[in-house]
Amino acid sequence: MIMVRAIVRPEKKDVLLGELSDAGFHAATVVEVVGRGKQKGIQIGDLIYDEIPKTLIMLAIPDEDKDDVIGIVLKYARSSGGGAFGDGKIFVSSIDEVHTVSSGKTGL
Amino acid sequence: MKEIVAVVRMNKVGATKKALVDAGIAGFTAVKVMGRGKLVKDASLIEERKKTLLALNPHNTSCGKEKMVTEFLDGTRLFPRRMFTILVHDDEVSKIVEAIIQVNRTENKVGDGKIFVLPIMDAIRVRTGESGDAAL
Structure with missing residues (x-):
């Protein structure tokens, strides 16, 4: 099992969650976050905005679905016209155990 | 060292906090999140x-x-949930998971939350610079 954490533009959240659900990845945790990337935020004149709002989507999925999920995020979170700075990042990490509270079962 | 990520009901936050203290783990980070199962x-x-x-x-x-x-x-x-992030020693994982499951289980059969256990490479206490298990 792996944990995919995708940081995307807030305005892409709804379409991305819809597409993930259609592809069978319904369960997700969503957090509104602020952050900055390699471009050091956005500079307008002398003002630097380095707390740019983004949405963090967390998905726990089986190993073999990794490419599917990443493909969906890349396709629907990318800005039109081949992408732009600020479209986000995807992080993948491993999960040792998953427990469901209501049933006490382990596994996804 | 393991990272336990537990997504629980909003009205179970108090009970979860108390269960963690009783289990001997006082430190945690909690965030308000939205989610679906x-x-x-x-x-x-x-x-x-x-x-x-x-x-x-x-x-x-x-x-x-x-x-x-x-x-x-x-x-x-999406509905609101509270996400707890708890860092624990390897041998405490099952105890903490059991404690969280026990206080969060309800009669509703669905929506009681999920618990993820992730490996974590290192932890460092900022105050002293200790790292690894000593920093927890």
Whole structure:
């Protein structure tokens, strides 16, 4: 099992969650976050905005679905016209155990 | 070292905090998150939940309550949860997981949350610079 954490533009959240659900990845945790990337935020004149709002989507999925999920995020979170700075990042990490509270079962 | 990520009901935050203290782990990070779980395929379970939820406040018939409850159950709407992040030693993982499961389980059969256990490479205490297990 792996944990995919995708940081995307807030305005892409709804379409991305819809597409993930259609592809069978319904369960997700969503957090509104602020952050900055390699471009050091956005500079307008002398003002630097380095707390740019983004949405963090967390998905726990089986190993073999990794490419599917990443493909969906890349396709629907990318800005039109081949992408732009600020479209986000995807992080993948491993999960040792998953427990469901209501049933006490382990596994996804 | 392991990182335990537990997503629990908002009204179970107090109980979860108390259970963690009782289990000997006082430190945690909690964030308010929105989420949704697996789609429930069992129609009778959904019907039952819908009836209970609609009966909660029978005097409130306005503001699209039924629509909201339906959306909650068919998965089009995200609902609020609290996400706990707890760092623990390897040998404490099962104890903490058990403690969280025990206080968070309800009669509703769905929506009690998930617990993830992730490996973590290192932890460093900022105050002293200690790293590894000593920093927890």
